[in-house]
Amino acid sequence: MxxxxxxxxxxxxxxxxxxxxxxxxxxxxxxxxxxxxxxxxxxxxxxxxxxxxxxxxxxxxxxxxxxxxxxxxxxxxxxxxxxxxxxxxxxxxxxxxxxxxxxxxxxxxxxxxxxxxxxxxxxxxxxxxxxxxxxxxxxxxxxxxxxxxxxxxxxxxxxxxxxxxxxxxxxxxxxxxxxxxxxxxxxxxxxxxxxxxxxxxxxxxxxxxxxxxxxxxxxxxxxxxxxxxxxxxxxxxxxxxxxxxxxxxxxxxxxxxxxxxxxxxxxxxxxxxxxxxxxxxxxxxxxxxxxxxxxxxxxxxxxxxxxxxxxxxxxxxxxxxxxxxxxxxxxxxxxxxxxxxxxxxRGATSLLAAVSEGRAIALALDQAGVRGPIATLSPQFLGATHALPDRRFATGPFYFRSHALLPAPREAGMHLVSADRLVGLDQAPPAAILVGGEGGWSSGDAMLDARLERWALMRHYRAVPIASARFRLYVR
Incomplete structure (x- = not known):
């Protein structure tokens, strides 16, 4: 029974x-x-x-x-x-x-x-x-x-x-x-x-x-x-x-x-x-x-x-x-x-804090008129915005930090980009670049964000004010 x-x-x-x-x-x-x-x-x-x-x-x-x-x-x-x-x-x-x-x-x-x-x-x-x-x-x-x-x-x-x-x-x-x-x-x-x-x-x-x-x-x-x-x-x-x-x-x-x-x-x-x-x-x-x-x-x-x-x-x-x-x-x-x-x-790195960061990102994107895909190693923060992550960054930092696991043509064909081949972004530059979410406070590596930020500055992306002590936004 x-x-x-x-x-x-x-x-x-x-x-x-x-x-x-x-x-x-x-x-x-x-x-x-x-x-x-x-x-x-x-x-x-x-x-x-x-x-x-x-x-x-x-x-x-x-x-x-x-x-x-x-x-x-x-x-x-x-x-x-x-x-x-x-x-x-x-x-x-x-x-x-x-x-x-x-x-x-x-x-x-x-x-x-x-x-x-x-x-x-x-x-x-x-x-x-x-x-x-x-x-x-x-x-x-x-x-x-x-x-x-x-x-x-x-x-x-x-x-x-x-x-x-x-x-x-x-x-x-x-x-x-x-x-x-x-x-x-x-x-x-x-x-x-x-x-x-x-x-x-x-x-x-x-x-x-x-x-x-x-x-x-x-x-x-x-x-x-x-x-x-x-x-x-x-x-x-x-x-x-x-x-x-x-x-x-x-x-x-x-x-x-x-x-x-x-x-x-x-x-x-x-x-x-x-x-x-x-x-x-x-x-x-x-x-x-x-x-x-x-x-x-x-x-x-x-x-x-x-x-x-x-x-x-x-x-x-x-x-x-x-x-x-x-x-x-x-x-x-x-x-x-x-x-x-x-x-x-103490709440400073909790999801509740992330919600506040997301609002600041959304406001900055709206004020800059950005609607296209955003290149970022922290795409989870884009949920609070009207924008989608650039599909080449859909894996966050995990493929980005790798070295030559794929030949360049296959990397591009699979919607991937590594830090060693950021020049590949020149063929289809993202509408905006968001950095700051990959760091010690999120168990990440700030050096990866620094490489993406350097690429944005060398391509003369414009810095946009954002009400966040952590994030920085650059618009094409």
């Missing part, structure tokens, strides 16, 4: 309030640039790879384009709040997946709460990156997966699993590893109906294939080649970041900022008799450890199955007193980075 799976709505509502506040207060991060830019451009009917460069798989800008369109000048805010809502969905799905897998309500609620205190999750849902969407899709897939593991799966639920896991991979490529791992597991455990899983994945695979077909070379370079080769170039002066020791230290550090490392210790014995959740956990860890270097958000694919396993372990045996004390300590460790960042920022 199916157990009651009514969600703890009051707890989820409280989590939404907290996560929304974090989305408003979290410091600006230049990582958000390409995701906001992609949503803004797709909201105007443009497509990734064929119309503008996008260094990830294509689903998120296509799904988030309506949000950006509806939010208008508040697009960046809306995209952050969408991720906060997805964070709540992750907690709710993990709770329900734990219940479907056989955990009691108390164990499921406790472990979902511990997941909500992981710095890995808190960072991912507080910024307008592409981490929360695939994690929510994976967490949602755990519900029918758990039902199938207990013998209650149907063809429809198996197709749903296929849709969700394929969509997660279509939003972020690293989630393809858990998807493939589950497909392999389903071949050996027919309760999971592998044929139906594949049928469910077909429409999403068709979407990705159509993105490839529109611009095959750009798709391959932007989703596979660039993520594989760019880090080695960028960290050439810091090789320790790419070492196995550096990866191990970083991974343990990020897991320890919250209850994730404790959860791994608690469920370690379950990994010797792997079931579908253990397989998905292992695949999530592989997905996290493959890229160089390792960053906290890369570990997110491992968290939903990990905390479902923790709920099952605590259902089997009540946690010892030392474990409960350690869990409380780990919660503090998980919350500390977010609280420290918010306190140090």
């Amino acid at each position: 199916t157990r009651s799976v009514g969600l703890p709505w009051r707890w989820l509502a409280a989590a939404l309030v907290v996560f929304a506040a974090l989305a408003l207060l979290h410091p600006i991060d230049h990582d958000e640039s390409q995701y906001v830019a992609a949503a803004l451009l797709s909201a105007q009917g443009e497509l990734p790879y064929s119309d503008y460069a996008y260094l990830q798989t294509p689903l998120q800008p296509l799904l988030f384009a309506p949000i950006a369109w509806a939010a208008g000048a508040h697009a960046w805010l809306a995209l952050r709040l969408a991720n906060a809502l997805l964070g709540v969905c992750i907690l709710g799905c993990v709770w329900r997946a734990a219940r479907e897998a056989g955990a009691g309500a108390g164990a499921a609620l406790a472990t979902a709460g511990l997941l909500g205190a992981c710095d890995i999750l808190l960072f991912s849902l507080s910024t307008a990156r592409n981490d929360a969407l695939p994690a929510a899709l994976l967490a949602a897939a755990l519900i029918p997966i758990g039902r199938a593991e207990r013998g209650g799966g149907t063809r429809g639920s198996a197709m749903l699993v296929g849709v969700l896991l394929a969509a997660a991979a279509a939003a972020k490529l690293s989630y393809a590893i858990p998807a493939v791992a589950y497909g392999g597991y389903a071949l050996f455990d027919r309760r999971h109906r592998p044929v139906s899983v594949v049928l469910g994945a077909v429409p999403v695979a068709g979407l990705v294939a159509s993105s490839w077909a529109l611009a095959p070379a750009a798709f391959v370079f932007e989703t596979i080649t660039f993520p594989a080769v760019a880090p080695a170039e960028f960290y050439a002066d810091r090789p320790w970041k790419l070492s196995l020791l550096g990866k191990a230290v970083d991974s343990l550090k990020f897991l320890a900022l919250g209850p994730a490392l404790l959860a791994l210790v608690a469920i370690r014995k379950r990994l010797w008799r792997p079931d579908v959740l253990a397989v998905l956990l292992g695949a999530g860890l592989v997905a996290a450890l493959l890229p160089l270097p390792t960053w906290r958000q890369y570990l997110l694919p491992a968290l939903p199955p990990l905390f479902v396993l923790l709920a099952l372990e605590w259902q089997r045996a009540r946690p010892a007193r030392w474990m409960r004390v350690a869990a409380a300590v780990s919660v503090g460790a998980g919350l500390a980075p977010t609280l420290i960042e918010a306190a140090q920022s």
